[in-house]
Amino acid sequence: MPETHTRESHLSVIESGIEPPAIALQDVVFERQGKALVDGLNLTLAAHGTTVLMGPNGAGKSLTLRIMAGLIAPGQGKIRWNGTETLPSQRVALVFQKPVLLRRSVRANLKHALKIYGVPRSEQGQRLEELLEMGHLKELADRPARVLSGGEQQRVALVRALAARPKLLLLDEPTASLDPQATAAIEDLIRTAAASGAKVLLVTHDRGQAQRLADEIVFLNHGRVTEVTSAAQFFDAPRSREGRTYLSGHLLF
Numbered sequence: 001m002p003e004t005h006t007r008e009s010h011l012s013v014i015e016s017g018i019e020p021p022a023i024a025l026q027d028v029v030f031e032r033q034g035k036a037l038v039d040g041l042n043l044t045l046a047a048h049g050t051t052v053l054m055g056p057n058g059a060g061k062s063l064t065l066r067i068m069a070g071l072i073a074p075g076q077g078k079i080r081w082n083g084t085e086t087l088p089s090q091r092v093a094l095v096f097q098k099p100v101l102l103r104r105s106v107r108a109n110l111k112h113a114l115k116i117y118g119v120p121r122s123e124q125g126q127r128l129e130e131l132l133e134m135g136h137l138k139e140l141a142d143r144p145a146r147v148l149s150g151g152e153q154q155r156v157a158l159v160r161a162l163a164a165r166p167k168l169l170l171l172d173e174p175t176a177s178l179d180p181q182a183t184a185a186i187e188d189l190i191r192t193a194a195a196s197g198a199k200v201l202l203v204t205h206d207r208g209q210a211q212r213l214a215d216e217i218v219f220l221n222h223g224r225v226t227e228v229t230s231a232a233q234f235f236d237a238p239r240s241r242e243g244r245t246y247l248s249g250h251l252l253f
């Protein structure tokens with residue numbers, strides 16, 4: 001039997017009082033054409049640290065991130081943020097595999113983000129410099145963002161997301177098409193975000209990356225969580241049959 005996390009087991013985490021969860025997905029369902037693509041998802045996440053969401057193609061990882069970002073509404077279920085259902089939308093940021101940047105300079109992309117995230121005008125200049133510095137983008141600041149390399153564009157997308165000082169940073173395979181050096185630069189930014197207190201939820205198929213960054217692994221299959229395990233435990237001996245099958249390189253059905 002897969003060790004499916006039940007609502008009760010997650011609630012017991014909440015009730016243990018060790019660290020109050022910032023985010024709780026409760027029985028979240030997303031259906032299309034009569035098929036549950038996210039199928040009664042129960043998951044609680046602590047306020048800090050990096051959680052890596054793994055699972056085979058089509059498991060529902062991207063859908064889960066989109067639901068959490070408020071981009072799509074689940075048909076059923078609830079997402080609670082610190083016990084309330086109010087989504088702090090300005091403090092949730094989502095970065096996609098393919099950066100979506102404005103057809104303007106790097107500087108203009110970041111300025112626009114600072115404005116829409118409501119950073120006071122008096123602070124925008126200094127914050128802009130911090131973001132350029134953080135992303136090693138100073139020399140690229142006046143270049144059109146869309147002509148940069150894939151790795152550079154993703155650095156812009158990530159620091160632009162950080163302009164919001166997000167409490168929750170959702171990352172959907174942010175390095176899937178990047179070379180090792182560009183990947184390392186993105187991983188550094190992810191570590192910086194986590195160290196500054198953001199909760200990071202990262203989707204990746206890159207095991208090395210998951211091992212480098214994850215505090216815990218959430219494994220998803222057919223829109224359901226099969227296990228939530230420390231990263232060390234998961235890569236040593238996954239608890240669920242689905243996790244073991246995935247790591248062994250076999251197809252999951």
Ligand SMILES: Nc1ncnc2c1ncn2[C@@H]1O[C@H](COP(=O)(O)OP(=O)(O)OP(=O)(O)O)[C@@H](O)[C@H]1O
Pocket residue numbers: 032037055056057058059060061062063064
């Ligand atoms: N808007 C939609 N309408 C219908 N089906 C959808 C929609 N969005 C996603 N799906 C389907 O839902 C399933 C889960 O998709 P999702 O993109 O969340 O998978 P994933 O785990 O992120 O996969 P991958 O690792 O390949 O990116 C897939 O079978 C996909 O085709």
